[in-house]
Amino acid sequence: MRVLVIGSGGREHALAWKIAQSPLVDALYVAPGNGGTETVATNLPIDITDHAAVIAAARENAIDFVVVGPDAQVVAGLGDDVRAAGIACFCPSRAAGQLEGSKSFTKALCDEFDIPTAAYGRFEDEAAALEYLYAQGAPIVIKADGLAAGKGVVVATSVEEAEAAIIDCFSGTFGASGAAVVIEEFMEGEEVSLFVLTDGEAILPLTTAQDHKRAFDGDTGPNTGGMGAYSPAPVMTEALYRDAMARIIEPTVRGMAQRGTPYAGVLYAGLMLTADGPKLVEYNARFGDPECQVMMLRMESDIVPLLHAVATGSLGRHTVSWKPAYALTVIMAAKGYPGHYEKGSEIKGADSLDSADLVVFHAGTKHDRARLLATGGRVLNVTALGTTVKEAQDRAYRGVDAIVWPEGFCRRDIGWREIAREGL
Known part of the structure; x- marks a missing residue:
C-alpha cells in the first residue's frame, strides 16, 4: 500500500x-x-x-x-x-466535521440526543452576548464558534475578563471563526480526553489522555494548542469510561447516522469529570496534538489496518492493543508562543535522541543542510515511555535537557496531577 x-x-x-x-x-x-x-x-x-x-x-x-x-x-x-x-x-x-468546526452544531446535537454537556447560549451579536454574560456572571467560558487553533477559548474568572473575550471575538481576532460566540457555564471537575475510532456504525475505543493547554507551569498563562500530554489517564476509571461511552460517545455516533451525516474517523471527546458524571466539553474530529504523539508511542497494534477499516466501513472485526506503559510528551515551543515568536533559530541535539523509550516528534521544523531550524510556535514533542507517569516524565525531561535551543521554552510540570496522585 x-x-x-x-x-x-x-x-x-x-x-x-x-x-x-x-x-x-x-x-x-x-x-x-x-x-x-x-x-x-x-x-x-x-x-x-x-x-x-x-x-x-x-x-x-x-x-x-x-x-x-x-x-x-x-x-x-x-x-x-x-x-x-x-x-x-x-x-x-x-x-x-462540523462536530469540531462548529461548537453550536455540537451543542445542538447534544440537545437533540440528550448528551450531557454544559448549559450554553450562542450569539451572533456582541450586545446580546454581553447581556447574557451580565445575567450569568462568572466564572464562565467564552468560545469562538469555529476553529481557532486551540486558542479561541477563554475560561474567564471575572465578568471583566469574559467581557474582553467577547469583544475580542467580535472584533475579528479569529476571523470568521469568531463571527458567532458560544458562552458556556463553567463546569467544575477534571478534564480528560477519550479517543475512539468509528466507521459510522462500529465503535473501537482507543485510549485516554490528559492534555495541558495553558502555556506555563501550574496551568497558568494563555491557552495554547497544547504544551504536553500523557496517556493513559488513570483518573478515567472503568466506571467513568462506561458512563462516557453509553451517554456521550454512542449517542453521538448513532445521532450523526440518524441525521444522515455518519461520522467515520477518529472521534476525540474532551470530557469534564463532574460530580454528576462525565460531561462533554467539546469534540475534535481528528487525532489530538499532542495526544496523538503519546498514543502512537503506546500503540502495539499496526495502525494501518485500523485506519483503512474506518475508511472502508469494516471496523467491526478489528481490535487494538497497547504497551503496558505510560507515555508522556513535553512540547518545546518558541519563546513568545502562543503570541508573537521568531522563526529560524537553530536547534542542536534533537536528531540523535531517539531510542526504544524516547522519540522526538517534530512539529515546526525544517532541515537546512546540516542544521535543524525552528519554523513554528510549537516546535518539538519530546515523548517518552515509563512504567509510571513519573518515570515517563523524568525520561522526557532528560531528553528536553539534552536539546540545545536557547530560543525555546517548555513547561516543567507535564503530568503533575497524576504524579501527585502517584505520591511521587
Missing part, C-alpha cells in the same frame, strides 16, 4: 512514524511534512489547502490511501474531495 499523510505538525510526524512501521506500507509520503517526517517518509511540498493539488500529487505518486491529520482540512472537506477522486481516505466528511 502507498500512503499519503496530510499535515505538517507533531501529530502528522507521529502518525507517519507509526504508519512507517507497518509491513503493509510500500511507500509513505507526507504533505507538506516537516524536518522530522522526512526521516520516515518522502515530503511533498504542496499546498494542502489546494485540494486539486493534493489529488494530483496522490495520482502522480500512485497513492492508495490518504490519511488527513489537521482539523482545518477535515472541516474544509478534503476527505470528500479525495474520495470523490476514487482514493480511499481516512477523514470525516465535511458534514460530519
Whole structure:
C-alpha cells in the first residue's frame, strides 16, 4: 500500500512514524511534512489547502490511501474531495466535521440526543452576548464558534475578563471563526480526553489522555494548542469510561447516522469529570496534538489496518492493543508562543535522541543542510515511555535537557496531577 499523510505538525510526524512501521506500507509520503517526517517518509511540498493539488500529487505518486491529520482540512472537506477522486481516505466528511468546526452544531446535537454537556447560549451579536454574560456572571467560558487553533477559548474568572473575550471575538481576532460566540457555564471537575475510532456504525475505543493547554507551569498563562500530554489517564476509571461511552460517545455516533451525516474517523471527546458524571466539553474530529504523539508511542497494534477499516466501513472485526506503559510528551515551543515568536533559530541535539523509550516528534521544523531550524510556535514533542507517569516524565525531561535551543521554552510540570496522585 502507498500512503499519503496530510499535515505538517507533531501529530502528522507521529502518525507517519507509526504508519512507517507497518509491513503493509510500500511507500509513505507526507504533505507538506516537516524536518522530522522526512526521516520516515518522502515530503511533498504542496499546498494542502489546494485540494486539486493534493489529488494530483496522490495520482502522480500512485497513492492508495490518504490519511488527513489537521482539523482545518477535515472541516474544509478534503476527505470528500479525495474520495470523490476514487482514493480511499481516512477523514470525516465535511458534514460530519462540523462536530469540531462548529461548537453550536455540537451543542445542538447534544440537545437533540440528550448528551450531557454544559448549559450554553450562542450569539451572533456582541450586545446580546454581553447581556447574557451580565445575567450569568462568572466564572464562565467564552468560545469562538469555529476553529481557532486551540486558542479561541477563554475560561474567564471575572465578568471583566469574559467581557474582553467577547469583544475580542467580535472584533475579528479569529476571523470568521469568531463571527458567532458560544458562552458556556463553567463546569467544575477534571478534564480528560477519550479517543475512539468509528466507521459510522462500529465503535473501537482507543485510549485516554490528559492534555495541558495553558502555556506555563501550574496551568497558568494563555491557552495554547497544547504544551504536553500523557496517556493513559488513570483518573478515567472503568466506571467513568462506561458512563462516557453509553451517554456521550454512542449517542453521538448513532445521532450523526440518524441525521444522515455518519461520522467515520477518529472521534476525540474532551470530557469534564463532574460530580454528576462525565460531561462533554467539546469534540475534535481528528487525532489530538499532542495526544496523538503519546498514543502512537503506546500503540502495539499496526495502525494501518485500523485506519483503512474506518475508511472502508469494516471496523467491526478489528481490535487494538497497547504497551503496558505510560507515555508522556513535553512540547518545546518558541519563546513568545502562543503570541508573537521568531522563526529560524537553530536547534542542536534533537536528531540523535531517539531510542526504544524516547522519540522526538517534530512539529515546526525544517532541515537546512546540516542544521535543524525552528519554523513554528510549537516546535518539538519530546515523548517518552515509563512504567509510571513519573518515570515517563523524568525520561522526557532528560531528553528536553539534552536539546540545545536557547530560543525555546517548555513547561516543567507535564503530568503533575497524576504524579501527585502517584505520591511521587
